[in-house]
Amino acid sequence: MGNNILELREISKIYGSVGALRDVSLTVSQGEWIAIMGPSGSGKTTMMNIIGCMDKPTSGAVILDGMDISRESQKGLTNIRRDKIGLIFQQFHLINYLTALENVMVAQYYHSMPDEGEALRALQRVGLGERARHLPSQLSGGEQQRVCIARALINYPRLILADEPTGNLDETNEGIVLDIFRQLHGEGSTIIVVTHDPEVAEDAQRTIVLEHGRVARVTHS
Amino acid sequence: MFWRMVRGAVFRQRGRVLMIALTVALGASLATAMLGVMLDVGDKVNRELKTYGANINVIPKGASLLGDLYGVEDGSGVSDQYLPESELGSIKTIFWAFNIVDFAPYLDARAVLNGGGDVSLTGTWFDKRLELPTGETLVTGVRGMKSWWDVTGEWLAPGDTHAAMVGSAVAERNGLIAGDTISVGYAGRSVDFLVKGVFDAGGSEDDRIFVPLGAAQELTGREGRVSRIEVSALTTPDNELSRRAAQDPQSLSVKDWETWYCTAYVSAICYQIQEVIPGAIAKPIRQVAESEGAILEKTQFLMLLITVLSLAGSALGISNLVTASVMERSREIGLLKAIGAHNSPVSRLVLTETLAIAAIGGAAGYFAGLGFAQIIGQTVFGSAVEPKPMVAPIVAVLVVAVTLAGSIPSIRLLLSLRPAEVLHGR
Numbered sequence: 001m002g003n004n005i006l007e008l009r010e011i012s013k014i015y016g017s018v019g020a021l022r023d024v025s026l027t028v029s030q031g032e033w034i035a036i037m038g039p040s041g042s043g044k045t046t047m048m049n050i051i052g053c054m055d056k057p058t059s060g061a062v063i064l065d066g067m068d069i070s071r072e073s074q075k076g077l078t079n080i081r082r083d084k085i086g087l088i089f090q091q092f093h094l095i096n097y098l099t100a101l102e103n104v105m106v107a108q109y110y111h112s113m114p115d116e117g118e119a120l121r122a123l124q125r126v127g128l129g130e131r132a133r134h135l136p137s138q139l140s141g142g143e144q145q146r147v148c149i150a151r152a153l154i155n156y157p158r159l160i161l162a163d164e165p166t167g168n169l170d171e172t173n174e175g176i177v178l179d180i181f182r183q184l185h186g187e188g189s190t191i192i193v194v195t196h197d198p199e200v201a202e203d204a205q206r207t208i209v210l211e212h213g214r215v216a217r218v219t220h221s
Numbered sequence: 222m223f224w225r226m227v228r229g230a231v232f233r234q235r236g237r238v239l240m241i242a243l244t245v246a247l248g249a250s251l252a253t254a255m256l257g258v259m260l261d262v263g264d265k266v267n268r269e270l271k272t273y274g275a276n277i278n279v280i281p282k283g284a285s286l287l288g289d290l291y292g293v294e295d296g297s298g299v300s301d302q303y304l305p306e307s308e309l310g311s312i313k314t315i316f317w318a319f320n321i322v323d324f325a326p327y328l329d330a331r332a333v334l335n336g337g338g339d340v341s342l343t344g345t346w347f348d349k350r351l352e353l354p355t356g357e358t359l360v361t362g363v364r365g366m367k368s369w370w371d372v373t374g375e376w377l378a379p380g381d382t383h384a385a386m387v388g389s390a391v392a393e394r395n396g397l398i399a400g401d402t403i404s405v406g407y408a409g410r411s412v413d414f415l416v417k418g419v420f421d422a423g424g425s426e427d428d429r430i431f432v433p434l435g436a437a438q439e440l441t442g443r444e445g446r447v448s449r450i451e452v453s454a455l456t457t458p459d460n461e462l463s464r465r466a467a468q469d470p471q472s473l474s475v476k477d478w479e480t481w482y483c484t485a486y487v488s489a490i491c492y493q494i495q496e497v498i499p500g501a502i503a504k505p506i507r508q509v510a511e512s513e514g515a516i517l518e519k520t521q522f523l524m525l526l527i528t529v530l531s532l533a534g535s536a537l538g539i540s541n542l543v544t545a546s547v548m549e550r551s552r553e554i555g556l557l558k559a560i561g562a563h564n565s566p567v568s569r570l571v572l573t574e575t576l577a578i579a580a581i582g583g584a585a586g587y588f589a590g591l592g593f594a595q596i597i598g599q600t601v602f603g604s605a606v607e608p609k610p611m612v613a614p615i616v617a618v619l620v621v622a623v624t625l626a627g628s629i630p631s632i633r634l635l636l637s638l639r640p641a642e643v644l645h646g647r
Binding site: 030049052054055056078079081083084087090091093095096097102104105107108109110111114135151 | 234
């Protein structure tokens with residue numbers, strides 16, 4: 001088990017009287033690609049927030065890279081997020097007054113030190129070297145998502161966490177983004193993708209299906 | 222990177238920036254205009270009030286004693302005490318000479334009109350061109366000091382040696398109009414004067430006949446002498462120090478004395494006039510001096526109130542706009558937190574952006590305020606408001622303080638934002 005990057009031990013999350021997650025356990029190995037699926041309200045987002053250190057479970061333990069993060073302070077969670085996790089969002093969440101290059105450099109700035117050359121290489125890697133000086137409003141949805149991926153990768157995270165990464169993309173761009181994921185997986189990155197889309201889940205090694213806050217089934221490809 | 226983000230936020234979001242900058246500019250322009258006018262309003266209001274007459278009366282020491290002991294009024298012409306006309310120019314040599322706007326000497330006497338009844342006769346300067354001991358020349362006299370007189374006919378000109386201005390009450394009693402000739406007698410001598418004007422002063426002066434000082438001196442045989450001098454001076458409103466000094470300047474400490482002497486209090490100016498005219502007592506016309514002080518203080522208070530209210534309004538506007546802006550940017554702020562930014566760097570970023578926008582708005586507002594001050598100066602006082610260098614740093618400090626105060630609610634909101642809530646709605 002020394003190869004595990006993430007372990008959820010019977011975590012629950014209760015909002016008032018509503019249980020968003022109930023006794024969920026999950027182990028993710030280094031380099032593994034996992035898809036989390038489920039209908040709306042099944043607890044996918046809650047699970048993603050907890051894995052992404054943006055929320056804490058009401059009970060249970062979260063072990064990330066060998067460290068129990070379930071009792072960490074907000075400040076501690078921010079540091080873990082910064083150092084170990086690369087976040088990819090369905091809405092991209094780019095800063096609209098910064099260029100693609102600057103959006104990537106922001107992640108460097110809050111992590112350690114901005115390096116324009118390295119940020120540019122990250123954009124080139126996702127095929128956006130020529131669009132580095134463009135503002136988000138000048139980029140297509142697919143290009144914005146690729147900027148988001150470049151930003152997530154820039155600090156070499158231990159875990160890439162993607163929330164519906166193709167939810168706002170057309171088929172062509174979906175293909176481009178999935179290709180990038182395949183490439184990252186091939187290079188040994190650990191990826192957890194939350195998705196509605198069975199086509200996206202197809203590439204994952206394991207698919208966890210959540211229903212009513214519980215793991216309903218697990219499928220291996 | 223920090224400054225790239227600030228620059229991007231300031232220069233690439235023009236609509237939002239413009240609203241905040243405009244709010245700050247409005248507050249800063251009002252503050253600049255009001256502070257500018259407030260700092261200059263003392264002189265302006267003072268000059269305005271000077272058109273309503275003198276605020277200092279200078280009389281011989283002996284006449285002052287008669288007044289104090291027996292209630293003999295200044296100018297009644299019964300005291301046998303006089304001041305030398307040759308010393309009048311010295312008034313413009315005192316420490317606060319620049320604040321002496323106008324002055325006029327008076328020689329009072331009881332005379333006989335047209336061989337009939339008694340009348341109060343006053344010799345004075347109307348438009349006297351005076352050579353000062355400093356080598357400068359000054360035009361002074363009652364024409365400048367009694368500008369509110371309602372004159373039928375004409376004011377006396379410098380060359381009119383045997384002309385007179387008759388008060389409306391005297392004119393009515395004696396059926397006089399402009400163009401008539403009157404005979405004024407004193408101690409057996411008699412001189413004819415042409416009535417050039419009949420004036421209505423709305424007071425005791427309506428019972429007098431005003432003639433040139435030289436003619437009155439010749440008629441009464443008091444060449445080179447005057448009974449009293451009225452002085453119109455720009456003064457600073459009284460305070461505790463000036464009131465103590467007015468009672469006894471010698472009771473002040475050396476430091477207080479210097480402060481008092483070097484401030485344009487009416488008592489300090491009176492003291493300095495006494496220094497240059499030996500044997501004279503200079504007394505403030507209290508009601509005028511106090512009214513001027515009260516009007517000045519109230520005007521300044523009003524300006525200050527408008528400044529404070531405009532800044533408070535500006536702070537509220539900034540607060541609303543910045544809070545709305547933070548709410549609008551909650552996803553961006555949530556993202557910064559999600560990728561590892563702590564509260565303090567995010568707060569610093571938002572505050573720096575807001576201050577940068579405020580600096581732009583403040584600078585624009587400052588220059589607009591200088592323009593507003595000129596408009597106020599020209600409209601209200603008919604003259605320009607002199608820009609005071611101290612206004613710029615005061616406005617800068619106020620803009621920073623108002624912006625920081627206005628940003629407090631937005632910073633509190635920003636600190637409470639949680640990335641999971643703003644990015645994923647949970």
